[in-house]
Amino acid sequence: MKLIPTILCGGAGSRLWPVSRELHPKPFIRMGDGQSLLQKAFLRGAVLPDVAQVLTVTNRELLFKTKDEFQEVNKGGVPTSFILEPFGRNTAAAIAAAARHVANVHGNDALMLVLAADHLIVDQAAFAQAVAAATALAAQGRLVTFGITPDRPETGYGYIEAEGNQVLRFVEKPNAEKAKAYLAGGKHLWNSGMFCFSAGAILREMQSHSPDILSATVACMAHSPAVEGKGYVQLELDADTFAKAPSNSIDYAVMEHSREVSVVPCDIGWSDIGSWSALGDLAKADADGNRTDGEVYLHNVKNSYVQSSGRLVGAVGVDNLIVVETPDAVLVADKAQAQDVGRLYNDLKAKGHAAHKFHRTVHRPWGTYTVLEEGPRFQIKRIVVKPGASLSLQLHHHRSEHWVVVSGMASVVNGEQEFFVRVNESTYIPAGHKHRLFNPGVVDLVMIEVQSGEYLGEDDIVRFQDVYGRA
Numbered sequence: 001m002k003l004i005p006t007i008l009c010g011g012a013g014s015r016l017w018p019v020s021r022e023l024h025p026k027p028f029i030r031m032g033d034g035q036s037l038l039q040k041a042f043l044r045g046a047v048l049p050d051v052a053q054v055l056t057v058t059n060r061e062l063l064f065k066t067k068d069e070f071q072e073v074n075k076g077g078v079p080t081s082f083i084l085e086p087f088g089r090n091t092a093a094a095i096a097a098a099a100r101h102v103a104n105v106h107g108n109d110a111l112m113l114v115l116a117a118d119h120l121i122v123d124q125a126a127f128a129q130a131v132a133a134a135t136a137l138a139a140q141g142r143l144v145t146f147g148i149t150p151d152r153p154e155t156g157y158g159y160i161e162a163e164g165n166q167v168l169r170f171v172e173k174p175n176a177e178k179a180k181a182y183l184a185g186g187k188h189l190w191n192s193g194m195f196c197f198s199a200g201a202i203l204r205e206m207q208s209h210s211p212d213i214l215s216a217t218v219a220c221m222a223h224s225p226a227v228e229g230k231g232y233v234q235l236e237l238d239a240d241t242f243a244k245a246p247s248n249s250i251d252y253a254v255m256e257h258s259r260e261v262s263v264v265p266c267d268i269g270w271s272d273i274g275s276w277s278a279l280g281d282l283a284k285a286d287a288d289g290n291r292t293d294g295e296v297y298l299h300n301v302k303n304s305y306v307q308s309s310g311r312l313v314g315a316v317g318v319d320n321l322i323v324v325e326t327p328d329a330v331l332v333a334d335k336a337q338a339q340d341v342g343r344l345y346n347d348l349k350a351k352g353h354a355a356h357k358f359h360r361t362v363h364r365p366w367g368t369y370t371v372l373e374e375g376p377r378f379q380i381k382r383i384v385v386k387p388g389a390s391l392s393l394q395l396h397h398h399r400s401e402h403w404v405v406v407s408g409m410a411s412v413v414n415g416e417q418e419f420f421v422r423v424n425e426s427t428y429i430p431a432g433h434k435h436r437l438f439n440p441g442v443v444d445l446v447m448i449e450v451q452s453g454e455y456l457g458e459d460d461i462v463r464f465q466d467v468y469g470r471a
Contacts, residue, residue, distance in 0.1 A: 001139060002052040002110040004199075005045025006098045009038060009058035009066060009117035010088050014345035015275050015338070018329035019309075022349070022357040023061060026273070027117035028069065032283070032293075037273070038066065038117045039073045044124065045115055046078045048131055052106060053079040056117075057094045060084035060236055064365040081105075081232055086239035091193075092253035093245040096206055096217040099199045101233065108200030111138050114250075116193050120282075122269025130266035134196035137165065142262040143205060144196040145255060147189025149267045153179035156274055156339070158191040158251070165262045170251060189265055193272070195250070205260060210253035216245035275338040276322045276331075280305030294325075303335070327360045366391055367444070378452045383437075385410075385445040390438040393465040399453030401429040403437070408445035411438040434464065 013026025020026045027038035035043075046054055058066055063084055070080055083097050095114060102110050113131060121127050134144040145167070147160045159171040159182055170191065174182060182188035206214040220241035227234040255261055273279050283291040283305075290301055294308030296315075304321040306313055313325050322338060324331040333341055348356035361370040366389035370382040385391070385408075393413065403410070404426040412421050413436040414429055420440075421427050429435045431453060439445035 001050060001135070002106050003048060003050045003113060003135065004052060004102050004106060004110055005042075005048070005054050005113045005115055006095075006102070007038070007041050007045070007054065007056045007058075007115050007117050008091060008094055009056055009062065010085070010094065011118065012345065013118060014342035016273075016279065017341055017345040017348075018324060018326045018331050018355065019307075021355070021359055023362070024065075024359055025062075025118075028065065029118075029279075031120070035073065036069055037120060038069050040120065041115050041117045042070055043073055044121060044127065045113055046074065046076065047124075048113070048128060051078060052110070053081055055081050055083070055098055055101065055112075057083045057085065057098055058117075059088070060086060063234075065363045068363075079232060082234045084234070084236040086237060086242055088247075089242065089245050090247045091250045092206070092210060092213045092248045093217050093242070095195075095202065095250050096214050096245075097221060097235075097237065099202045099206075100218055100221055101235065103199040103203060105233065106199070108198060108203075110199050111135055112195075112197060112199055112202070114195040116272070118273065119192070119194075120269075120271045120273055123267075126266060126268045130264050130268060131196065134264045137262045137264070138196045138198055138201070141198065141201050141260060143201060143255065143258055143260050144262050144264060146192045146194040146196075147263045147265045148192050148270045149265055150183055150188065150190050153183045154190065155179050157272075159188045160191050160263055161188050162263045162265065163187065165264065167261045167263050170256045189263065190270075191251070192270055193251075195255075201260065202254070205254050205258045209257040210246075210248065213246050213248060213253055216241070220245060276305060276324065276333065276341065277335050277338040280307075280322065305335070329355050365389070369449075372448075374456075377454065377456075378450065379456050381449045381451070383445075383447050383449050385437060385439040385447075387439055387442050387444065391436060392463045393434060393436040394461050394463045395434045396431055396453075396460050397462070398431060398455035398460050399451050400431045401435075402450040402452075403427050403429065404448045404450075406446040406448060408439060408443050409441050410445055410447060411440045412436070413438075436465075 009027050012022055013020035016026050019029055028036050030036050102112055137144045147162060155173060155176055158173055161168040161171055220237055223238040223241045225236055280291045285291050289303040290298055291305045295312045296306045296308055299316045301315050302319045306315055306323045308325045311325055320335045322333040322335055345356055361368050367384040367386045372380045372382055405421050405423050410421040412419055412427055414427055415433045
């Protein structure tokens with residue numbers, strides 16, 4: 001029977017700001033081994049038996065970044081397909097779209113293994129055993145959820161009360177007293193947010209319990225453009241019709257109402273890494289209870305987590321702190337209030353501050369750019385263009401640009417001219433000139449761009465040709 005790992009890659013991960021941003025959310029955070037949470041989710045599903053395809057539901061703005069992540073680790077060439085949301089509508093609509101796609105391409109009996117892109121699972125062997133148990137139940141028409149055996153009285157998770165595979169009830173996040181009772185009683189499991197069911201079964205139960213979400217999502221898919229190949233679909237959901245789909249979680253919309261739900265209890269080393277405290281706990285502590293990442297120097301510091309992404313970070317005489325450094329923002333927080341970091345993110349977003357959305361390094365379909373320095377009437381960027389990639393043919397009304405090639409070779413359109421720019425060579429793009437940058441080589445093109453002018457905003461651009469739809 002076909003198995004389709006279905007990765008839900010959404011959400012901002014606001015409690016992991018400043019590393020997590022709107023266009024670099026939590027799934028893209030790299031762990032100590034160099035792999036991102038998204039890559040780990042992909043590998044977790046791709047290595048299982050009978051996998052026909054890995055399907056990912058994500059925001060359209062993250063498509064090329066997601067493809068790059070998969071390309072790094074998909075050594076076996078597992079087929080991949082994507083459903084692209086214009087904005088989030090919670091997990092019920094995402095799963096409805098995925099299930100309809102799976103049913104259309106692979107049949108109603110194909111099994112979906114729904115995975116969150118931002119969870120960590122340490123024990124792959126135990127996970128594979130849990131999936132085997134879940135697929136056996138799902139093949140019988142059951143909607144299966146994975147319940148994590150708790151090892152502490154956790155108030156940040158929802159619970160499932162169960163006897164064996166039978167779900168007695170779903171329980172909201174408890175207070176500390178109830179969480180302790182749940183742990184002592186032995187009948188409650190953490191609700192992991194992972195599921196296994198056939199495409200036909202989940203569509204049938206959605207029709208029974210959330211027909212408004214299902215019908216709106218199906219109508220949206222009928223109006224959505226798709227790019228198809230052999231075993232491949234890239235479906236971009238239409239924004240106007242997708243907006244009509246009610247926003248709800250699959251738990252509230254279906255799982256808590258259906259009589260066809262089973263649970264597989266498991267102990268797989270699972271964490272949703274929901275805060276800096278949880279992420280810090282993954283590192284080994286020193287004798288004073290401190291955990292560090294990067295170039296960090298401590299004196300008389302206890303029970304703290306300090307992370308540096310580049311600059312040296314020093315701390316003296318503090319206790320129970322979280323300190324996270326990035327090139328454009330620094331977080332300092334009391335560990336006891338780690339869950340409230342999301343409030344900072346939301347404040348930045350409400351005020352339109354760029355630090356909620358971008359890092360200084362911004363990923364584009366063609367590569368990346370990094371803002372090195374900026375001031376009145378100037379901005380300096382480091383631009384990296386992938387082999388064979390091209391920026392759009394474009395012009396700027398209010399700024400001129402100087403390009404200096406550091407490594408690789410550039411093919412440049414500048415006004416009516418087209419020519420190559422090699423290492424240590426440069427070209428000048430006056431304001432109002434049509435121009436395009438292309439990497440004709442087999443290695444990355446790296447260049448420094450100096451912008452100058454009265455207005456340097458990214459919206460000062462007129463595009464004439466763009467193979468990506470935007471660049």
